[in-house]
Amino acid sequence: MTRRWIPVTVVALVVLVAAGMLWRRDEPAALPAGIEFVPVARQDVTETVTAQGKLEPKSFVDVGAQVSGQLSRLHVAIGDVVEKGQLIAEIDPRIYAARVASGQARIASLTAQLAQAQAQLRNAHLVYARNRELIAEQAASQEQLEQSEADLRVAEAAVKSFAAQIDEARSTLNGDQTNLGYTKIYAPMAGTVSTQTSREGQTLNANQLAPVIVQIADLDTMTVRAQVAEADVMRIGIGTAAEFTTLGALDRRWQGRVRQVLPTPEVINEVVLYNVLVDVDNRDRQLMNGMSTQVFFILGEARNALAVPSAALGERRPDEDQPGTQAYTLRVRDGERLVSRVVQVGIRSRQWAEVRAGLAEGEQVAIPRAPEPKVAQRRGFF
Numbered sequence: 307m308t309r310r311w312i313p314v315t316v317v318a319l320v321v322l323v324a325a326g327m328l329w330r331r332d333e334p335a336a337l338p339a340g341i342e343f344v345p346v347a348r349q350d351v352t353e354t355v356t357a358q359g360k361l362e363p364k365s366f367v368d369v370g371a372q373v374s375g376q377l378s379r380l381h382v383a384i385g386d387v388v389e390k391g392q393l394i395a396e397i398d399p400r401i402y403a404a405r406v407a408s409g410q411a412r413i414a415s416l417t418a419q420l421a422q423a424q425a426q427l428r429n430a431h432l433v434y435a436r437n438r439e440l441i442a443e444q445a446a447s448q449e450q451l452e453q454s455e456a457d458l459r460v461a462e463a464a465v466k467s468f469a470a471q472i473d474e475a476r477s478t479l480n481g482d483q484t485n486l487g488y489t490k491i492y493a494p495m496a497g498t499v500s501t502q503t504s505r506e507g508q509t510l511n512a513n514q515l516a517p518v519i520v521q522i523a524d525l526d527t528m529t530v531r532a533q534v535a536e537a538d539v540m541r542i543g544i545g546t547a548a549e550f551t552t553l554g555a556l557d558r559r560w561q562g563r564v565r566q567v568l569p570t571p572e573v574i575n576e577v578v579l580y581n582v583l584v585d586v587d588n589r590d591r592q593l594m595n596g597m598s599t600q601v602f603f604i605l606g607e608a609r610n611a612l613a614v615p616s617a618a619l620g621e622r623r624p625d626e627d628q629p630g631t632q633a634y635t636l637r638v639r640d641g642e643r644l645v646s647r648v649v650q651v652g653i654r655s656r657q658w659a660e661v662r663a664g665l666a667e668g669e670q671v672a673i674p675r676a677p678e679p680k681v682a683q684r685r686g687f688f
Contacts, residue, residue: 359532409479
């Protein structure tokens, strides 16, 4: 009797063990160590691209000398506000004034010679006309007629020559008068004198390269020249909103929009960077030329959205993506156990991810516990 029940007992034990193993396989994992829980809550999530940049005036012009000479007067200094057309510098005009006077005298001389040639031309006309009448009456020879005709042609050529020389002299005089005018340098635009590269008494040589005297900039509008990595630049376009901070005011964020993405990159230490220009209002004059900036290009925003820490996102599930979302596996607390759940995620920042579907407000998701800071050991003598 006892022997007959032994196989039955063994089979029963095997069934119980198998059922237990199946139950434990389907059972959610118990809470492991080394994690902490963060509740799903509502907050603003902003997806950004970060870049470094420098500030520069949007509009500026380098004011240089178009003629060579000594800088005799400089009427402005760095920081002065100037109006368009204001006199800002003068170059010694004496050489150019002398050239103008010489040109005027040459024109006067040529004009007198032209008048003399015109008188000779009138006389040549009279002689030629008289000889034609005389030869008709056989009172003059054919030789006299031909000579008077030649004299007439010479007189006409002389008048044309002097007229051409006067035109040439006037052209030269116009150039000399223009150069004389260039000795007074006027502001081509309204703005602030931002730099000064020449001083009074300095000799300027404009024969090869126009020397810069000052730079005038419109500081009411500044431009951030941000350098964006090639991996991110395709996500940025004209009109993209941007914010930036400066080293001197980390608690303040200036707003602007992308004006231009320059197509030619700069390669720095084998890293390809594209310059993105962002304009910002600066009528309060808080921003200055050359300031360093930390720029945040805003790619998307979700206001008062359900959010979880980005650290909670586990394996991505691309096969379940929907337009504008990405599917991730998260670990969610269920009592004293952890369960896996696929969650649809929208906008992401470095810290937070917007939850589109799969979680409810107040549920707790698991993230790795931050390591406790090590306490530095004191060193000393006992």
